[in-house]
Amino acid sequence: MGRTSTAKDRLIDAMIELIWAGSYGSTSVDHICDRAGVKKGSFYHFFESKTELALTAIEHGWTEHRKELDQIFSPVVPPLERIMHCFRNFRQEQEDLFKKHGRVLGCPIHSLGAEVSTVDERLRDKLQEILSQFIRYYESAIRDAQAQGSIVTHDAMALARIVFAYSEGLLLHARMWNDLGRLDEFESGAKIILGVKG
C-alpha cells in the first residue's frame, strides 16, 4: 500500500482559503504549497494542474456546505424560517471569517465565478452546477411557503431567483466594503422581496 499522507487535504484547504481570501489569479501554486507545507513535486503528485486542484477544492467545499444546508432547509422547519435561518447562517459564517482574516470574504463561488467564468470553462461549469443546486433550496422553501399560504406568488422559481441574486449581491457588497453590517439587511430584504410582513 505504501505510506499515507494528509498533504492532499492540506492542499485543498489551502486552495479554498487562498482563493476565498484573495482571488484565483492571486493564488499561485507556490503560495498554495507554502500554505499547505507541501513541496511542489508533491503538489503535482496529487493534482494534475492548478485548475484540477481548484475543481477538487470547490467540489469539496460545496459537499461540506451542503451538509449544513440540508439541515437548515429541512422540510421539518417552517419554509420561511429556513430562508431566514440560511441568511443568519451566512452572516455567522462571515463573522467567523472576519475574525480569522480581518476581512469580510463574501461568497467564494460568486467571486470566483465573476473572475473566471469567461476564462476557464471547466471552473465555470462547476460553479454553475453548484449555484444551480443552491437555488433549489430557496425554490422548494418558497414553494412550500406558497402552499402553506405564508406568501403569495404565482412563480416560486422566479421569486427564488430574485432572492438568490439579491443575496449574492449583498454578499459581494459586504466583501467590497469589508462591512459585516451590510448583511444585517438580509432578513428584512428577503421579507420585502417575498412580501412577508414583519
Added chain:
Amino acid sequence: MGRTSTAKDRLIDAMIELIWAGSYGSTSVDHICDRAGVKKGSFYHFFESKTELALTAIEHGWTEHRKELDQIFSPVVPPLERIMHCFRNFRQEQEDLFKKHGRVLGCPIHSLGAEVSTVDERLRDKLQEILSQFIRYYESAIRDAQAQGSIVTHDAMALARIVFAYSEGLLLHARMWNDLGRLDEFESGAKIILGVKG
C-alpha cells in the same frame, strides 16, 4: 510642446475591454500593449503601473457611463420608468457586447470588485466610490416614486440597496451562464421588489 499621441486612450480602451472580457488577473501588461498597439516602454511613459492604468480606465469608463445615466434618470422622466429604462439599457448594452465578444460580460465594476477588493485597496476604493454613486440614481428615483405615491415604502434607501444588489446578482448570473435571457427578469423582478403591479 512635442509630438502628440493617441496611445494613452488606446491603452485605456484596451484595458477596459480586456478586464471586462476576462479579469484583472488574466490581463497582463503585454496583452494590453498588444491590443493597444503600443510598446511597453510607451505604456510606462504614460502610466506608472498597471494599477494606475486600471484606476484611470475605470474612472474613464464610469465618466462615460454617467452621461447615459444622467439622461435615463432625468427628473423629467417618471421615477419608476427611470429604473425600468435603466434595466432595459443594461440589457441592450449586454446584447451589444455579446455581438462583439460572443459572451455576456456582466458588470465590470462588480466582477472586478469581487476579484480585487481583498487584494488591491486602491482599486477597491475606486470601485466603492463608483458603486456608491450609482446607487444614488436608484435612491432618488425610489424616493420620487414614493413621494408621487406610485410605490409604498418607509425606507427608500433600503429599497434602493435591494434593487441594486439584485441587479448586480442578475448581471453576474448572466455572465456566469453566458445567457442574455437571464436579464429578461430584470423589470419583473424590480416590480416585485418595489411592490408595483404589472
Added chain:
DNA sequence: TGGGAAGTTGACCAGTTGGTTAATTTGAAA
C-alpha cells in the same frame, strides 16, 4: 522482517510577469 507502493524532495525548465532604460524619432510652436 523485508518488499514495494505511495509519498517526498529539491533541482530544474521555458515562458511570462510587471517594470526599467537609454537611445532615437517625431512634430508642434517659436
Added chain:
DNA sequence: TTTCAAATTAACCAACTGGTCAACTTCCCA
C-alpha cells in the same frame, strides 16, 4: 527652419509562473 519637449522603441531585468523529473524516503501489509 530650427528647436526641444514629448513620444517611441527595443533590449533588458529579476522575480515569478505553472509544471517536470529522477532520486530518495517512508511505512503499510504480507
